[in-house]
Amino acid sequence: DTEVTQTPKHLVMGMTNKKSLKCEQHMGHRAMYWYKQKAKKPPELMFVYSYEKLSINESVPSRFSPECPNSSLLNLHLHALQPEDSALYLCASSHREGSTDTQYFGPGTRLTVL
Amino acid sequence: QKEVEQNSGPLSVPEGAIASLNCTYSDRVSQSFFWYRQYSGKSPELIMSIYSNGDKEDGRFTAQLNKASQYVSLLIRDSQPSDSATYLCAGGPPDDKIIFGKGTRLHILP
Numbered sequence: 001d002t003e004v005t006q007t008p009k010h011l012v013m014g015m016t017n018k019k020s021l022k023c024e025q026h027m028g029h030r031a032m033y034w035y036k037q038k039a040k041k042p043p044e045l046m047f048v049y050s051y052e053k054l055s056i057n058e059s060v061p062s063r064f065s066p067e068c069p070n071s072s073l074l075n076l077h078l079h080a081l082q083p084e085d086s087a088l089y090l091c092a093s094s095h096r097e098g099s100t101d102t103q104y105f106g107p108g109t110r111l112t113v114l
Numbered sequence: 115q116k117e118v119e120q121n122s123g124p125l126s127v128p129e130g131a132i133a134s135l136n137c138t139y140s141d142r143v144s145q146s147f148f149w150y151r152q153y154s155g156k157s158p159e160l161i162m163s164i165y166s167n168g169d170k171e172d173g174r175f176t177a178q179l180n181k182a183s184q185y186v187s188l189l190i191r192d193s194q195p196s197d198s199a200t201y202l203c204a205g206g207p208p209d210d211k212i213i214f215g216k217g218t219r220l221h222i223l224p
Contacts, residue, residue, distance in 0.1 A: 041216070042202055042214035042215065042216055042217055043158065043202075043214055045211060048211065056211065088155075088157070090157055090158070098206070098208075098209055098210065098211075099143075099145055099146055099205065099206020099207060099208065099209075099210055099211060099212045099213075100145050100146045100165075100206075100208070102148060102160060102163050103148075103160075103212060104160065105150075105157040105158045105159070106157060107156070107157050108156070108157045110155075
């Protein structure tokens, strides 16, 4: 089973709202990723967690706050977002961090910021 | 040279023909390569991974890696309308993050 799940599928929020995106995998993977994808662009890496510790933060604004409560779960907390943050947010996981291990993507959360 | 480069297309191929998607990469990207298919509005789905020089076949898909020439390609035989999607090539330096190309839009003509 190579399934990564994400909730919610769609999210509409105002600029003053606080919301969270959730991601879960049960493949025993120890690396989990958040990506942001705009239309007609490739996925853009935001954060990497390796063994539940933040490994990479690609200079993402502090209005995005990741959290890894355990090895199966990854959250992305959102606060005071801007309309330009509207995008498809993808979670992925792999056995280990790094370019040699296959990353499996979840279905994504389509975020609209009004 | 960008680290992973793809022609953005669109690439139009008649149904039943072979679709050939190409990707070139820089010296820094040397280890492993992946092809993902992404339908509009959906998430990327792994098609193939390839680590060694040569060909790797899986059903109608063949990935080819040529490290000397620094290119990796994906061939799709007997192309179907359902193959119409954006194909993302990805690779990465050892012990570093994966890098995605910009993707090639493939359109299979019925």
